[in-house]
Amino acid sequence: xxxxxxxxxxxxxxxxxxxxxxxxxxxxxxxxxxxxxxxxxxxxxxxxxxxxxxxxxxxxxxxxxxx
Amino acid sequence: xxxxxxxxxxxxxxxxxxxxxxxxxxxxxxxxxxxxxxxxxxxxxxxxxxxxxxxxxxxxxxxxxxxxxxxxxxxxxxxxxxxxxxxxxxxxxxxxxxxxxxxxxxxxxxxxxxxxxxxxxxxxxxxxxxxxxxxxxxxxxxxxxxxxxxxxxxxxxxxxxxxxxxxxxxxxxxxxxxxxxxxxxxxxxxxxxxxxxxxxxxxxxxxxxxxxxxxxxxxxxxxxxxxxxxxxxxxxxxxxxxxxxxxxxxxxxxxxxxxxxxxxxxxxxxxxxxxxxxxxxxxxxxxxxxxxxxxxxxxxxxxxxxxxxxxxxxxxxxxxxxxxxxxxxxxxxxxxxxxxxxxxxxxxxxxxxxxxxxxxxxxxxxxxxxxx
Numbered sequence: 001x002x003x004x005x006x007x008x009x010x011x012x013x014x015x016x017x018x019x020x021x022x023x024x025x026x027x028x029x030x031x032x033x034x035x036x037x038x039x040x041x042x043x044x045x046x047x048x049x050x051x052x053x054x055x056x057x058x059x060x061x062x063x064x065x066x067x
Numbered sequence: 068x069x070x071x072x073x074x075x076x077x078x079x080x081x082x083x084x085x086x087x088x089x090x091x092x093x094x095x096x097x098x099x100x101x102x103x104x105x106x107x108x109x110x111x112x113x114x115x116x117x118x119x120x121x122x123x124x125x126x127x128x129x130x131x132x133x134x135x136x137x138x139x140x141x142x143x144x145x146x147x148x149x150x151x152x153x154x155x156x157x158x159x160x161x162x163x164x165x166x167x168x169x170x171x172x173x174x175x176x177x178x179x180x181x182x183x184x185x186x187x188x189x190x191x192x193x194x195x196x197x198x199x200x201x202x203x204x205x206x207x208x209x210x211x212x213x214x215x216x217x218x219x220x221x222x223x224x225x226x227x228x229x230x231x232x233x234x235x236x237x238x239x240x241x242x243x244x245x246x247x248x249x250x251x252x253x254x255x256x257x258x259x260x261x262x263x264x265x266x267x268x269x270x271x272x273x274x275x276x277x278x279x280x281x282x283x284x285x286x287x288x289x290x291x292x293x294x295x296x297x298x299x300x301x302x303x304x305x306x307x308x309x310x311x312x313x314x315x316x317x318x319x320x321x322x323x324x325x326x327x328x329x330x331x332x333x334x335x336x337x338x339x340x341x342x343x344x345x346x347x348x349x350x351x352x353x354x355x356x357x358x359x360x361x362x363x364x365x366x367x368x369x370x371x372x373x374x375x376x377x378x379x380x381x382x383x384x385x386x387x388x389x390x391x392x393x394x395x396x397x398x399x400x401x402x403x404x405x406x407x408x409x410x411x412x413x414x415x416x417x418x419x420x421x422x423x424x425x426x427x428x429x430x431x432x433x434x435x436x437x438x439x
Contacts, residue, residue, distance in 0.1 A: 050119035
């Protein structure tokens with residue numbers, strides 16, 4: 001669970017918000033309204049947030065394994 | 068067509084392509100199917116998406132929001148119209164305004180829209196912006212998958228929330244400060260076993276309340292709002308509050324208050340002429356359960372009513388019984404197409420009200436008791 005939190009913390013506030021809103025089941029339009037983004041920007045933000053989340057999570061795991 | 072950008076690829080993977088304003092969903096689908104390069108990128112993005120889903124599907128950390136004062140200062144710094152809200156929280160008498168809208172994409176699928184104001188502020192000539200919804204879908208959406216709470220206005224006594232929907236709940240456009248206070252108040256309100264006995268779920272007893280980052284509070288089962296019951300009698304006299312249920316649907320078969328009686332059909336079905344529920348017991352919409360907790364004497368006498376509207380568009384109000392009125396006086400009222408049935412349950416008064424006949428309410432009550 002610590003990995004998840006660390007990975008989320010490594011995201012920008014905007015990326016984290018959009019990612020978690022999506023994870024909570026919101027549609028792109030709902031996310032756009034909540035995060036004050038254009039609907040078109042939601043996908044781009046999500047793409048970046050997912051990539052960074054996966055990278056950060058993977059890094060945390062590697063660091064932990066190396067210890 | 069040029070190659071598809073990564074945002075559109077994710078919209079494609081999320082099934083939200085048609086929400087994009089460009090309206091090019093079809094063209095994008097066709098391009099991806101024809102372009103090996105984009106198809107390869109799509110596969111790569113799909114792996115990333117699946118990784119993210121796997122990570123997020125684990126237990127999410129309980130995220131602590133910054134201290135209340137910091138959130139308040141931040142809100143004041145970034146949003147002038149909300150600047151007074153933090154102050155107002157403590158100045159107002161009892162007032163809780165919560166908009167509940169159930170329905171995925173409720174604003175997207177042709178719902179009637181119009182300005183709605185949840186309540187007039189007690190101490191201000193102009194309502195804070197957060198209390199005004201620019202658009203509210205008023206129809207029931209069959210694809211409902213969540214409850215959206217779009218405005219939350221609390222005083223120092225707050226409100227609490229109960230539900231039986233099993234739908235996820237999102238608090239949207241609610242100031243983080245209010246969320247923090249709301250969550251605190253949920254914990255402070257005494258539990259009500261009678262709710263659970265009636266098949267409702269007391270949100271405060273749910274371990275699944277999760278405070279998300281960015282101030283989004285989600286909980287799995289919420290549909291109704293009621294007054295906190297910790298006030299003194301004098302404080303109760305000052306109560307006022309209103310919440311507007313903008314749409315409601317309970318799509319899950321087997322939910323509490325569902326009935327297998329085909330004569331008891333959701334109002335929407337009767338209106339549309341559709342026949343639903345073939346796969347399971349019909350879900351009953353359009354009635355309300357009110358628990359009267361206390362009847363006291365004196366000028367401030369009044370029973371607190373917890374209302375649960377399950378109608379698509381109705382006003383949810385926290386009311387007092389007028390002085391001298393006993394719950395029994397309310398029994399078997401039927402006027403203007405609205406029937407009300409008042410019965411004692413577990414030492415409380417259970418009030419059912421619906422745009423139905425008394426006979427239907429009695430059937431519902433039987434079903435309700437059978438499910439207990």
